[in-house]
Amino acid sequence: MLEQSQTPLLTALKNCANQLDTAFYAPGHKRGQGTSVLLTELLGTQLFKADLPELPELDNLFNPEGVISEAQDLAADAFGAEQTWFLVNGSTSGIIAAILATCGTGDKILVPRNVHQSVISGLILSGAIAIFLQPEYNPTWDLAYSITPEILAQSLQQHPDAKAVLIVYPTYQGICGNIAEIAKITHEYNIPLIVDEAHGAHFNFHPNLPTPALKAGADLSIQSTHKVLGSLTQSSMLHVQGNRINRDRLSQTLQFVQSTSPNYILLASLDVARQQMATQGYNLISQTISLAQIARTKISKIPGLSSFGTPDFKPTSGCVNLDITRLTIKVSDLGISGYETDEILRQQFHVTAELPSLHHLTFIISLGNTETDINQLINALKTLSLQHPPNAIPHPLPNFFPTPDNLAPTPPFSCREAFFAQTETRPLKDCIGRVSAEIICPYPPGIPVLMPGEIVTSNALKFLQQVIALGAKITGCSDPNLQQLKIVKG
Ligand SMILES: Cc1ncc(COP(=O)(O)O)c(C=O)c1O
Structure with a gap:
C-alpha cells in the first residue's frame, strides 16, 4: 500500500x-x-x-x-x-x-491544427507526417476548441494506417x-x-x-x-x-x-x-473553484465584461466541458483589445494575466491564489470598465480564423523535409506558391496558418496581414512583423 x-x-x-x-x-x-x-x-x-x-x-x-x-x-x-x-x-x-x-519517419499521426509548437518539434525530429485536423471554432469568442469526434472518425477512415x-x-x-x-x-x-x-x-x-x-x-x-x-x-x-x-x-x-x-x-x-x-487536493481545489466562481459572478455584473462559460455554458461537439478555474474575460466590448487591457492591468493595477489575446485575456486561477488576489482583479476590472465605458460602436475587432480555404490542399513536404531543406528568406510578395520552411501562427486564435512544408498562398498572406493590422501577435516565425518569410530554396 x-x-x-x-x-x-x-x-x-x-x-x-x-x-x-x-x-x-x-x-x-x-x-x-x-x-x-x-x-x-x-x-x-x-x-x-x-x-x-x-x-x-x-x-x-x-x-x-x-x-x-x-x-x-x-x-x-x-x-x-x-x-x-x-x-x-x-x-x-x-x-x-x-x-x-x-x-x-513517414508514419502518419493525426493532430489538431492548434497544437503547441512542441508537437511541430516532435514532427521535425521524428519525420512523422502530420494529418492536421481543424478544431471547432467559436466566432463569437474567437476561440479555437477541440477537434470533434466526427472529424477524427472521418480522418481515420481516410488514413487507417x-x-x-x-x-x-x-x-x-x-x-x-x-x-x-x-x-x-x-x-x-x-x-x-x-x-x-x-x-x-x-x-x-x-x-x-x-x-x-x-x-x-x-x-x-x-x-x-x-x-x-x-x-x-x-x-x-x-x-x-x-x-x-x-x-x-x-x-x-x-x-x-x-x-x-x-x-x-x-x-x-x-x-x-x-x-x-494527494493529501489536500480536494480542499485546495474546492477553494480554487470557489474563488473562480466568485470572480465569474462579480465579472458578470461589470458593464461591458463577460467571462467565457458564464452564466450559461453551452456544450458543443468540440467543447463538452470547461475547466471553471480558467477565466477568459472578454474586453473588446469596452472598445479596447486584450493586449491594451493587459498593459493597463499591469501598469495601473499590478495585475498580470496569463495570456492576452485580441478580444480577451485568460487568467489562471490556481491553488496559489487568494481572496485578496480576486478582489484586486475585480477592482481593476471595475475601474477599467469605468475608464472605458462599453461602446455603442464597438472597436473594430473582427474575428478571423484560418479556414481550409486559406490553405493549399496537400503539403509537398513533411515538416521535417521543409526544416532540413535549404532555405532562403524572401519578401512576402516573392513567397506565394513557394514552400514555407517555418510555422506562422497568429494569436488569436493560436491556430497556425502555415506549417513548415506547406505552400504559401495569397489567401494565407492576406489573412496574416489583416490580423497583424488588427493587433494580433505572430509567433513561430523568424520575422514576427512578417515583412519576409523563410521558404524552401528552389
Ligand atoms: C497546450 C500546451 N502544451 C504544451 C506546452 C508546453 O509545456 P511546458 O511549458 O511545460 O514545456 C504548453 C505551454 O504553454 C501548452 O500551452
Whole structure:
C-alpha cells in the first residue's frame, strides 16, 4: 500500500543537503561554497546545498531504482496512471518523446491544427507526417476548441494506417473536447491516444473538474505540473496506461530530450506537488473553484465584461466541458483589445494575466491564489470598465480564423523535409506558391496558418496581414512583423 503522505525524493534530498560532505563532484559551486553573492542575495544559501547531482542516495532519473522510482510510483497512483515519468524539461520534452516513441519517419499521426509548437518539434525530429485536423471554432469568442469526434472518425477512415492520434485537452482556455469518444474512435484502429494535458494536471483531484485524460481512456498524457499545481517551473509529468505504448522505447526517447544532469530541486518539487495534491487536493481545489466562481459572478455584473462559460455554458461537439478555474474575460466590448487591457492591468493595477489575446485575456486561477488576489482583479476590472465605458460602436475587432480555404490542399513536404531543406528568406510578395520552411501562427486564435512544408498562398498572406493590422501577435516565425518569410530554396 503506497503512503501518499510520504515524500521519498524530497526526504532523500533534504538528508543529503544537510549532511557534511567534501564535494569533488559537479555542480561547480560545491553546495554553494563558490556561488556568487549576487545569487545568494536573491535565493539564500539552502537552495545551493540542495542543488546536488546523482549521488548514490538520490537515484538516477534514467534508470530509477530508488527514491525516484518510489516517488514516480506514488505519482502514478495519485494521478491514476500505471506508470509515471518525472520530466525536468517541461511538457515540451514529454510531447516530443511521446511522438518519437510512437512514430517513425513517414508514419502518419493525426493532430489538431492548434497544437503547441512542441508537437511541430516532435514532427521535425521524428519525420512523422502530420494529418492536421481543424478544431471547432467559436466566432463569437474567437476561440479555437477541440477537434470533434466526427472529424477524427472521418480522418481515420481516410488514413487507417495512422500510427497515433494526439489531442490538446484542455486548451489554454480550459476548453475540453469529447475525449471519451475520441479515445473510443482512436482505439477502434488499435492505435494510441496521446493527450497534451499540459493545462490539466489538477483534473484528477476534484469531481467538479473535467474528467482527466487517462480516466477518459487516453493511453499517454503529459501534464505541466508546474502550470497549475505547486511544483517548480519546467517540472512536468508523463503518465501512461495500457499496452498501446512501448514503454521501453518511451524511456529511451525521454533520454533524447532531457539533460543527463537533471535538477533535483525540480524533481523534489514534483514529489511534493504530488503529496500536496494527494493529501489536500480536494480542499485546495474546492477553494480554487470557489474563488473562480466568485470572480465569474462579480465579472458578470461589470458593464461591458463577460467571462467565457458564464452564466450559461453551452456544450458543443468540440467543447463538452470547461475547466471553471480558467477565466477568459472578454474586453473588446469596452472598445479596447486584450493586449491594451493587459498593459493597463499591469501598469495601473499590478495585475498580470496569463495570456492576452485580441478580444480577451485568460487568467489562471490556481491553488496559489487568494481572496485578496480576486478582489484586486475585480477592482481593476471595475475601474477599467469605468475608464472605458462599453461602446455603442464597438472597436473594430473582427474575428478571423484560418479556414481550409486559406490553405493549399496537400503539403509537398513533411515538416521535417521543409526544416532540413535549404532555405532562403524572401519578401512576402516573392513567397506565394513557394514552400514555407517555418510555422506562422497568429494569436488569436493560436491556430497556425502555415506549417513548415506547406505552400504559401495569397489567401494565407492576406489573412496574416489583416490580423497583424488588427493587433494580433505572430509567433513561430523568424520575422514576427512578417515583412519576409523563410521558404524552401528552389
Ligand atoms: C497546450 C500546451 N502544451 C504544451 C506546452 C508546453 O509545456 P511546458 O511549458 O511545460 O514545456 C504548453 C505551454 O504553454 C501548452 O500551452
